[in-house]
Amino acid sequence: MLRFLTAGESHGKALIAVIEGLPANLAVDINFINRELSRRQMGYGRGGRMKIEKDAVEVISGLKEGCTTGSPVAFLIPNLDYPNWQDKAVEPVTRPRPGHGDLAGALKYRQNDIRNILERASARETAARVAVGAVAKQLLSIFNIEVLSHVIAIGGIEAAIKNPGQEDLRRADESPVRCIDRFAGQKMMAAIDGAKREGDSLGGVFEVVAFNVPVGLGSHAHWDRKLDGRIAWSLMSVQGIKGVEIGLGFEAAARRGSQVHDEIFFDSESRRFYRKTNNAGGLEAGITNGCPLVVRAAMKPIPTLYRPLLSIDIKTKEPFAASVERSDVCAVPAASIVGEAAVAWVLAEALVEKFGSDTVEEMQEGFERWMKYLQEF
Numbered sequence: 001m002l003r004f005l006t007a008g009e010s011h012g013k014a015l016i017a018v019i020e021g022l023p024a025n026l027a028v029d030i031n032f033i034n035r036e037l038s039r040r041q042m043g044y045g046r047g048g049r050m051k052i053e054k055d056a057v058e059v060i061s062g063l064k065e066g067c068t069t070g071s072p073v074a075f076l077i078p079n080l081d082y083p084n085w086q087d088k089a090v091e092p093v094t095r096p097r098p099g100h101g102d103l104a105g106a107l108k109y110r111q112n113d114i115r116n117i118l119e120r121a122s123a124r125e126t127a128a129r130v131a132v133g134a135v136a137k138q139l140l141s142i143f144n145i146e147v148l149s150h151v152i153a154i155g156g157i158e159a160a161i162k163n164p165g166q167e168d169l170r171r172a173d174e175s176p177v178r179c180i181d182r183f184a185g186q187k188m189m190a191a192i193d194g195a196k197r198e199g200d201s202l203g204g205v206f207e208v209v210a211f212n213v214p215v216g217l218g219s220h221a222h223w224d225r226k227l228d229g230r231i232a233w234s235l236m237s238v239q240g241i242k243g244v245e246i247g248l249g250f251e252a253a254a255r256r257g258s259q260v261h262d263e264i265f266f267d268s269e270s271r272r273f274y275r276k277t278n279n280a281g282g283l284e285a286g287i288t289n290g291c292p293l294v295v296r297a298a299m300k301p302i303p304t305l306y307r308p309l310l311s312i313d314i315k316t317k318e319p320f321a322a323s324v325e326r327s328d329v330c331a332v333p334a335a336s337i338v339g340e341a342a343v344a345w346v347l348a349e350a351l352v353e354k355f356g357s358d359t360v361e362e363m364q365e366g367f368e369r370w371m372k373y374l375q376e377f
């Protein structure tokens with residue numbers, strides 16, 4: 001079983017990730033992890049904090065000469081903003097922001113200082129998740145699986161591209177909003193500028209696609225083994241994500257069955273069972289079907305607004321209109337990198353479940369046997 005935990009507050013010393021259950025003998029490239037961390041920091045619409053941080057992991061345990069040994073792997077990502085807060089006289093926060101975890105968290109954990117909630121609710125934690133996802137991606141790459149993403153909408157402006165290929169998606173990083181439709185990307189940036197000028201914020205939609213996913217990951221047999229549910233959970237747990245759809249998703253609800261289900265064909269040479277369409281997004285009954293996995297996630301607009309929303313001070317019970325020192329205006333491009341990590345993690349879990357978790361070698365043997373069986377079925 002593969003599992004991970006993160007710890008750390010947004011303005012504390014560091015973020016920590018501990019991954020347990022990785023197969024031994026997996027070569028882990030730290031430069032790759034750090035490149036993934038810097039991809040998460042990029043993206044048009046981010047606020048001042050990203051100019052302060054330069055995320056990079058420090059390996060604490062579990063790697064010997066760059067390879068896993070079967071022991072838990074622990075990483076630390078320092079918060080470079082920490083020294084700026086250390087000697088600061090920090091007043092308790094008593095003014096909850098609508099849309100953030102401030103009020104619900106303070107009530108639930110009986111905290112009079114909202115800072116004790118927001119420090120952990122913050123999406124700063126997603127840096128740790130991206131480091132974990134980068135290790136998962138390296139495990140997936142042994143089996144030639146690649147997880148990519150792009151932004152398909154920001155503030156209601158939609159990209160015109162449907163069903164992009166692997167090469168198209170590899171170019172998403174070239175766009176500041178990670179949109180491969182250049183024209184729409186320009187309009188998205190203008191919309192972010194407009195929202196910023198007006199003290200407002202924007203959300204959007206990103207799509208994650210995993211290529212070369214083998215048939216047979218996940219299971220139809222029980223609710224908590226269904227891969228569609230596990231992917232939705234993983235993505236939905238990312239700060240700000242409010243909707244997840246797989247394949248056609250919500251659009252399928254309005255179509256007839258004949259316009260939705262992917263017909264099955266057979267080619268005795270190489271492809272064996274194959275589909276000409278992928279409306280299911282690579283998943284049927286919670287099991288991967290050999291088509292690319294296509295998942296979209298909708299992110300709400302950032303809750304911290306320069307244009308204040310009405311709220312109530314938890315100490316005085318007086319209404320107030322909040323003022324803000326710093327915030328992102330739009331973090332959909334950054335969230336799409338977190339989304340890649342979320343999907344890569346679930347696929348790595350499913351691979352380990354199917355092909356064993358002691359060593360990479362055993363996984364490879366199991367994988368090859370499986371591919372041979374599929375060729376003969």
Ligand SMILES: Cc1cc2nc3c(=O)[nH]c(=O)nc-3n(C[C@H](O)[C@H](O)[C@H](O)COP(=O)(O)O)c2cc1C
Pocket residue numbers: 047099100101121122123126238239240241300302303304326327328329331334335338
């Ligand atoms: C990469 C990323 C950056 C974010 N930046 C901010 C931010 O600067 N200010 C803010 O209020 N919320 C930001 N958020 C969103 C909040 O963390 C999130 O809305 C909050 O934790 C409440 O959780 P919920 O939206 O999932 O209900 C960000 C989210 C992500 C994924």
Ligand SMILES: C=C(O[C@@H]1CC(C(=O)O)=C[C@@H](OP(=O)(O)O)[C@H]1O)C(=O)O
Pocket residue numbers: 010047048049050053121122123124125126127239326327328
């Ligand atoms: C620090 C990150 O994102 C932060 C997520 C976040 C929030 O409330 O979620 C609020 C902002 O933090 P601060 O209050 O320090 O400006 C973002 O910068 C990060 O992504 O690394």
